[in-house]
Amino acid sequence: MIRLVDGVPAESLPLADRSIQFGDGVFRTLYIRDGGIPFWQRHMAKLAHDAAALGIVAPSPEAWLADLRVHATASATIKLVLTRGESPRGYAVPADCTPHRITQIASPAPTIDRRAGITVRVCETRASWQPRLAGIKHLNRLENVLARSEWSDSVVFDGLLLDRDGDVVEGTMSNVLLLERGALLTPRLDGGGVAGVMRDVAFEAATAVGWQAGEARISLQRLRRAERVWLCNSLIGLVPVARLGDHSWPVDQSPVDSLFAERISACAAQETVWLV
Structure with missing residues (x-):
């Protein structure tokens, strides 16, 4: 793995960094395929939005791209982390706090056999309720860590996090989508959860194939x-979900399902930034 801090190869952060002390920062995870980064501008817009919600000034997209153009391989998994910077002990944010830009470049993620669909479970750990942080991909991911520690069975791909009312919020590492009477729905994220880039892309693709799209309470x-x-x-x-406990869903694609998937692929091709 290649690790950069503010564009310079590094293997550590100062112990005073607020990401270490408080999880004070935001991040995005994305990939490079054949030298291109799909949905780059969307990722940068999300990162800037989430940083602004915490009062952190995000670096320009060009600064991140400069790191990747120098150090990235043609295919890789990328994690971009923005910390608020360093401060003494205590929650108060100093006026002179300077953000740190962390770039991690790792091997590509394993491929998934989408034909069979995946298995999910319901986690006992509940998603926290905090409207001010709802939708933000911040560095406080301890509930996801605890939820993911609930199973070791490799058959289970992800676990579903429920809110305090028992409604579905998200997966530990994913957003949830469902098709209901010609409408693509996803859980409402007004109290917690992460609003991912692919969630937005799926909504646009759904509209393109004639489905309605929106948020809802999903029990x-x-x-x-x-x-x-x-x-x-x-x-x-x-990725289609095939099983949750003793319940199953069909994973064979109808013509509209195929068109939906094709539209997402077309969006990725249209919205790719090339590193060379």
């Missing part, structure tokens, strides 16, 4: 009644 009962269920994030794309 486990409603999820089980759905015609189709998918998980999505920027590394896995869109």
Whole structure:
């Protein structure tokens, strides 16, 4: 793995960095394929939005691209981390706090067999409720760590996090999508969760194939009644869910399903930034 801090190869951060002390920062995970980064501008817009929500000034997209053009390989997994910077002990943010830009470049993620669909489970760990942080991909991911520690069975691809009312929020590493009577729905993220890039892309693709798209309260009962269920994030794309406990969904694609997947692929091709 290649690690850069503010564009310079490094293997450590100062112990005073607020990401270490408090998880004070934001991040994005994305990939390079054949020298191109799909949805680059969307990722940069999300990063800047999330940073601004925490009062952190994001570096320009060109600064991140400069790191990647020098050090990245043609195919890789990328994690971009923005910390608020260093400060003494205590929660108060000093006026002279300078953000740190961290770039991690790793091997490509393993491929997924989408034909069979994936298996998910329900986590006992609940998603936290904090409207001010809702949708933001911040560095406080401890509940995801605890939820992911609940299983070791490699058959289970991801776990679903429920809110305090028992409604579905997201997967530990993914957003949830479901098809219900010609509408693509995803859980409402007004109290917590992460609004991922692929979630937005899927909404646009759904509209393009004639489906309605929107957010809703999704109980486990409603999820089980759905015609189709998918998980999505920027590394896995869109993956059909086949099983949750003793419940199953079809994963064979109808013509409209195929058109939906093709539209997402077309969006990725259109919105790729090339490193060379």
